[in-house]
Amino acid sequence: MDSFDLPHISSFKIEGYGIDSISSFFMDNGYKIGGGLDFPKKNLRGLWMATAYISNGPLPRLVMGEILVDELSPASQEIIRKYLKPAGGKQALLSSILGSLIWEKPTWSEFKHIAEENELAAWAFINGYTMNHLAFSVHRLKHRFSDINCIIRYLEENGFDLNQDGRVLKVSTDGLLLQVSSLSEQLTVEFSDGIIKSVPASYIEFTERLVLPQFKNLPHDQIKEIHRREDFALNNADNILESSRFMSDV
Numbered sequence: 001m002d003s004f005d006l007p008h009i010s011s012f013k014i015e016g017y018g019i020d021s022i023s024s025f026f027m028d029n030g031y032k033i034g035g036g037l038d039f040p041k042k043n044l045r046g047l048w049m050a051t052a053y054i055s056n057g058p059l060p061r062l063v064m065g066e067i068l069v070d071e072l073s074p075a076s077q078e079i080i081r082k083y084l085k086p087a088g089g090k091q092a093l094l095s096s097i098l099g100s101l102i103w104e105k106p107t108w109s110e111f112k113h114i115a116e117e118n119e120l121a122a123w124a125f126i127n128g129y130t131m132n133h134l135a136f137s138v139h140r141l142k143h144r145f146s147d148i149n150c151i152i153r154y155l156e157e158n159g160f161d162l163n164q165d166g167r168v169l170k171v172s173t174d175g176l177l178l179q180v181s182s183l184s185e186q187l188t189v190e191f192s193d194g195i196i197k198s199v200p201a202s203y204i205e206f207t208e209r210l211v212l213p214q215f216k217n218l219p220h221d222q223i224k225e226i227h228r229r230e231d232f233a234l235n236n237a238d239n240i241l242e243s244s245r246f247m248s249d250v
Contacts, residue, residue, distance in 0.1 A: 180206050
């Protein structure tokens with residue numbers, strides 16, 4: 001667990017669902033909100049959370065996102081609200097752990113309509129509270145894999161398809177946050193009308209948080225998480241979210 005940086009969980013901003021339906025559990029257990037992440041072009045609002053223990057490495061940061069349903073077209077809103085029943089979000093945490101939906105599967109035509117408007121909304125509609133992606137902290141790994149460029153070479157040599165939006169290695173403007181992600185695996189889904197299609201599922205991200213300039217002279221064995229770059233880079237995150245892009249006939 002100490003090499004995890006964050007799991008990312010997505011849902012819909014509808015009463016009883018969304019960030020509020022799952023964040024309270026973590027806040028009751030020591031997590032605090034670190035900051036917000038807004039993606040207007042994707043109709044997505046997010047926040048990231050961390051605990052006081054993050055400096056010692058055992059608990060991961062968390063990112064939670066919610067699709068702003070009220071900003072979608074009336075037709076897409078109607079479809080989503082048809083399936084997300086009041087109070088259904090009470091099972092949100094269990095749903096995330098089990099990777100199961102807490103609403104009925106839509107028809108293919110309903111899903112396709114939403115995907116044509118907003119792919120992230122479609123992803124959440126068919127995957128529910130399942131983790132959108134899981135990130136590993138490269139700087140906590142051992143040997144050569146503590147360098148993100150070695151991770152990239154290994155993934156490419158072993159046939160992994162990597163997200164190239166913005167470039168394969170995504171670098172924050174301050175140069176201290178390095179990220180790379182795979183493309184999502186494809187999941188075969190039978191929709192409620194019997195049509196079977198492949199849709200994007202989850203993917204993996206690797207993150208390297210470099211040492212802050214004021215701590216650059218610290219001995220390597222004294223460097224802790226608090227000495228590294230915190231927070232997230234919106235441009236990086238925006239490109240990484242394209243890892244769950246639809247590749248098929250949606």
